[in-house]
Amino acid sequence: MKLYPIRGGIHPEYRKELTSKKTIVALPLPLALYIPLQQHIGAPAEVLVKAGDLVKKGQMIARSQGVVSSPQHATTSGRITAVTQVAAPHPSGLPQTTVVLEPDGKDEWADLPEPFADPFSADAHAIHERVAQSGIVGMGGAAFPSAVKLNLGTQKKLEILLLNGAECEPYLTCDDRVMREYPNEIIDGARIMAHALGTPRVIIAIEQNKPQAIEIMTKAASAFAEIKVIGVPVQYPMGSERHLVQAITGRETPARKLTADLGVVVHNVSTARAVHHAVRFGRPLVARVVTVSGRAIREPKNILTPIGARIADLVEFCGGFAQRPESVVNGGPMMGQPLASLDAPVVKGTSGILALTAEEINNRPTNSCIRCGSCVTICPCGLSPLDMAAYIRKDNLEGAAKLGVMDCFSCGSCSYVCPSHIPLVHYFNYAKGMLKDLENELRKNDRVKNLAEVRVIRIEKANEAKKTALAARKPAPATTAPPSNTGETKAAPPTPEEKADA
Amino acid sequence: MNIATTSGPFTHGYNTVQKTMITVLLALAPATLFNFYLFGLPSILLFAVTVGSCLAIEAGCMALAGKPAKTALSDYSATLTGWLLAMSLPPWAPWWIGLLGALFAIALAKHAFGGLGQNVFNPAMVGRTAMLVSFPVVMTAWIMPHPLFSSGSPGLAEAIAITFGGHMPDTVSAASALGYIKTELSRGIPVTQSMAKVPDLMDMVLGYRAGSLGETSAIFILAGGLFLMSKRIISWHIPLSLMGSLFVMAALFHAVDPAHYASGIFHLMSGATFLGAFFIATDYVTSPVSKKGQIVFGIGCGLLTWLIRNFAGYPEGMAFAVLLMNGLTPIIDQYTRPRAFGRDSKGEPLPLGKP
Ligand code: SF4
Ligand code: SF4
Numbered sequence: 035m036k037l038y039p040i041r042g043g044i045h046p047e048y049r050k051e052l053t054s055k056k057t058i059v060a061l062p063l064p065l066a067l068y069i070p071l072q073q074h075i076g077a078p079a080e081v082l083v084k085a086g087d088l089v090k091k092g093q094m095i096a097r098s099q100g101v102v103s104s105p106q107h108a109t110t111s112g113r114i115t116a117v118t119q120v121a122a123p124h125p126s127g128l129p130q131t132t133v134v135l136e137p138d139g140k141d142e143w144a145d146l147p148e149p150f151a152d153p154f155s156a157d158a159h160a161i162h163e164r165v166a167q168s169g170i171v172g173m174g175g176a177a178f179p180s181a182v183k184l185n186l187g188t189q190k191k192l193e194i195l196l197l198n199g200a201e202c203e204p205y206l207t208c209d210d211r212v213m214r215e216y217p218n219e220i221i222d223g224a225r226i227m228a229h230a231l232g233t234p235r236v237i238i239a240i241e242q243n244k245p246q247a248i249e250i251m252t253k254a255a256s257a258f259a260e261i262k263v264i265g266v267p268v269q270y271p272m273g274s275e276r277h278l279v280q281a282i283t284g285r286e287t288p289a290r291k292l293t294a295d296l297g298v299v300v301h302n303v304s305t306a307r308a309v310h311h312a313v314r315f316g317r318p319l320v321a322r323v324v325t326v327s328g329r330a331i332r333e334p335k336n337i338l339t340p341i342g343a344r345i346a347d348l349v350e351f352c353g354g355f356a357q358r359p360e361s362v363v364n365g366g367p368m369m370g371q372p373l374a375s376l377d378a379p380v381v382k383g384t385s386g387i388l389a390l391t392a393e394e395i396n397n398r399p400t401n402s403c404i405r406c407g408s409c410v411t412i413c414p415c416g417l418s419p420l421d422m423a424a425y426i427r428k429d430n431l432e433g434a435a436k437l438g439v440m441d442c443f444s445c446g447s448c449s450y451v452c453p454s455h456i457p458l459v460h461y462f463n464y465a466k467g468m469l470k471d472l473e474n475e476l477r478k479n480d481r482v483k484n485l486a487e488v489r490v491i492r493i494e495k496a497n498e499a500k501k502t503a504l505a506a507r508k509p510a511p512a513t514t515a516p517p518s519n520t521g522e523t524k525a526a527p528p529t530p531e532e533k534a535d536a
Numbered sequence: 537m538n539i540a541t542t543s544g545p546f547t548h549g550y551n552t553v554q555k556t557m558i559t560v561l562l563a564l565a566p567a568t569l570f571n572f573y574l575f576g577l578p579s580i581l582l583f584a585v586t587v588g589s590c591l592a593i594e595a596g597c598m599a600l601a602g603k604p605a606k607t608a609l610s611d612y613s614a615t616l617t618g619w620l621l622a623m624s625l626p627p628w629a630p631w632w633i634g635l636l637g638a639l640f641a642i643a644l645a646k647h648a649f650g651g652l653g654q655n656v657f658n659p660a661m662v663g664r665t666a667m668l669v670s671f672p673v674v675m676t677a678w679i680m681p682h683p684l685f686s687s688g689s690p691g692l693a694e695a696i697a698i699t700f701g702g703h704m705p706d707t708v709s710a711a712s713a714l715g716y717i718k719t720e721l722s723r724g725i726p727v728t729q730s731m732a733k734v735p736d737l738m739d740m741v742l743g744y745r746a747g748s749l750g751e752t753s754a755i756f757i758l759a760g761g762l763f764l765m766s767k768r769i770i771s772w773h774i775p776l777s778l779m780g781s782l783f784v785m786a787a788l789f790h791a792v793d794p795a796h797y798a799s800g801i802f803h804l805m806s807g808a809t810f811l812g813a814f815f816i817a818t819d820y821v822t823s824p825v826s827k828k829g830q831i832v833f834g835i836g837c838g839l840l841t842w843l844i845r846n847f848a849g850y851p852e853g854m855a856f857a858v859l860l861m862n863g864l865t866p867i868i869d870q871y872t873r874p875r876a877f878g879r880d881s882k883g884e885p886l887p888l889g890k891p
Binding site: 390396406411416450455 | 549552826827869874888
């Protein structure tokens with residue numbers, strides 16, 4: 035199949051050989067599991083258990099709240115010892131509400147929902163429901179509730195389910211290992227997802243630095259004509275949704291639109307495997323494979339980890355630190371977040387834990403920008419990092435916004451190549467945070483203004499209605515719109531009330 | 537344990553400003569050494585004075601600004617400026633030309649604008665043109681090559697007299713090829729005729745001609761340029777668009793009126809075309825950052841070089857052309873920003889629809 039070029043990008047040192055030959059091994063059950071209520075984008079789940087409750091593996095312990103949310107499940111059997119505040123795996127290290135579970139060692143499953151005997155004759159809705167109830171979120175790192183994305187088929191005409199097995203971040207090999215060890219589970223999950231989405235084609239994209247995974251997946255997919263496995267060029271950030279879609283289809287997702295608007299829905303390969311488990315066995319998402327790597331780790335590994343195990347448990351399982359790490363990173367080295375504490379738990383979006391030495395990070399003192407243009411050449415979004423940084427340095431956030439800083443997805447390529455080691459991404463993260471706050475502020479003002487407007491309109495309408503009623507005393511024409519709060523009218527432009535709610 | 541909480545990425549490339557500069561110096565070395573050979577000891581002395589002055593002035597400026605001089609010198613940018621300035625001077629020019637040129641280059645063109653990365657104009661070319669405008673006679677005192685170890689090559693005592701004593705031997709002076717045909721043309725002698733007296737093509741390619749200290753050898757400069765491209769320090773955009781536009785302009789006019797206009801090949805091989813295209817116009821700080829902008833910039837440099845060589849008072853146009861385009865760089869940058877992903881060139885989201 036013909037592939038299309040994507041703009042810019044870099045070829046960092048991948049260092050995947052640290053773990054790419056390591057078969058997935060299961061973490062021994064730790065003494066306690068810490069399951070945060072929010073492991074996903076959207077509203078946190080609402081807790082259903084209290085201290086002292088006995089739970090079984092796979093039992094729902096927190097239910098989803100709202101459309102974009104996801105439930106949490108007990109990741110083994112045992113006793114709830116507390117519902118309390120625990121540091122989140124986030125650079126701030128801020129605590130968030132977390133269920134603490136003390137395993138009883140039996141690892142006994144709860145009564146699980148019925149498996150689907152034949153998912154391909156099942157109603158798409160039933161599959162969405164199962165995926166939603168199983169707490170499945172995007173496992174590539176973004177942790178967006180998968181059921182919401184699976185629902186896109188009801189709103190848009192979709193052509194392709196694109197399974198993302200690019201794994202373009204250095205060090206990470208968890209998806210590589212899952213593809214090599216569980217290809218049939220991924221393929222089955224993909225077929226179920228394609229059925230739920232209504233897409234006639236499935237494309238599985240894998241970066242060419244994973245030849246074994248490509249071979250094994252191609253073999254597993256060979257029985258299904260609608261599934262195609264494609265090796266894509268090794269070019270960071272190939273795994274970015276929009277860029278992968280461009281590489282495969284040649285089409286560029288317009289700003290502020292979704293790839294689904296082009297008829298392509300992207301899911302991670304491990305997510306497909308989780309869907310397979312949920313639909314075929316009724317098992318919710320209670321564990322994931324995490325790459326623990328970096329030269330500061332004594333024995334790098336790919337670990338099957340129950341959600342909620344502390345990062346310290348994983349590090350210990352890998353023989354601890356061989357030397358003092360300069361940073362411990364949650365995720366890949368390009369887009370991952372620094373961890374404030376090893377006490378934070380592994381969550382559904384944790385793809386890697388990296389303990390990196392100073393030599394690996396290779397951060398140097400910052401020099402002045404020599405306008406070498408490298409950052410402009412490699413920015414996969416076509417931005418001008420040096421100019422945006424110059425504005426931000428002068429606190430001209432508006433100027434940076436005009437140059438498109440909000441389109442930057444912090445892929446890190448510019449910081450990676452900069453010969454002056456200017457922390458460009460740091461600038462952009464700062465600016466994006468500030469601009470978002472500013473927008474929220476404006477929206478608040480807008481909301482107040484809107485509410486005032488709504489009131490004026492209501493009064494006017496009432497007056498008018500009174501007038502017509504008085505003047506004519508004949509049946510007034512139906513001027514009011516039919517009730518529009520059924521949730522089906524999302525496509526319509528928001529009425530002032532709706533906007534005020536946003 | 538102390539875990540740093542900075543933002544990503546947590547891996548970085550190995551490129552540094554220092555490495556970049558050193559690579560450029562390396563690329564310049566063959567052409568420079570060859571020209572040392574051609575122009576002998578006085579050229580080596582002038583080179584040493586120029587580079588040394590640049591380093592001293594850089595250190596002085598940093599000290600004035602209250603910054604540690606050591607870090608500034610260790611990035612090698614002042615060395616490179618001095619090196620390029622020396623390469624653009626007449627090889628037997630006196631020492632004070634090197635010193636004054638360095639003063640203009642480092643103190644005025646670089647530090648008065650705020651230091652490394654802030655300057656609008658190419659420091660080496662500011663130094664060179666300032667000298668050319670102020671001391672036109674000294675700055676056009678070209679000589680034909682007197683290769684080291686040959687009988688005409690000055691010995692150490694003579695070299696010191698030339699560089700530090702201002703004893704330019706009258707007998708050796710020569711005109712550059714561009715200067716020669718220009719003077720001849722002003723005397724009514726057509727280019728077609730005067731071309732017979734300029735060095736033949738082979739000598740021009742190798743560098744056996746009168747010219748600045750480092751500009752004469754097209755072949756060695758080309759080798760250095762290709763080396764820089766292979767190291768991805770520069771790309772083809774500026775050199776090719778510059779030489780291409782200069783060649784096309786010259787060839788067109790030459791085809792129409794060969795009596796007044798020298799050929800495209802002649803313009804490519806003479807003056808500072810190669811040095812300018814590969815090493816001067818490509819200066820990061822003073823050229824556009826986007827590839828599109830670099831092409832516009834290169835074409836501008838090529839056209840202006842041709843215009844100045846043919847119609848302005850100076851036979852050599854490269855330095856002026858580059859400086860003029862340096863001045864336009866901020867504007868070029870502004871109008872040649874890449875198109876953002878998912879947006880049209882105006883920054884509006886792309887329309888949905890079939891490709
Ligand atoms: S971090 Fe942002 S600005 Fe830098 S290369 Fe990536 S998208 Fe471009
Ligand atoms: S990569 Fe760094 S030095 Fe080069 S232009 Fe961008 S910000 Fe400046």
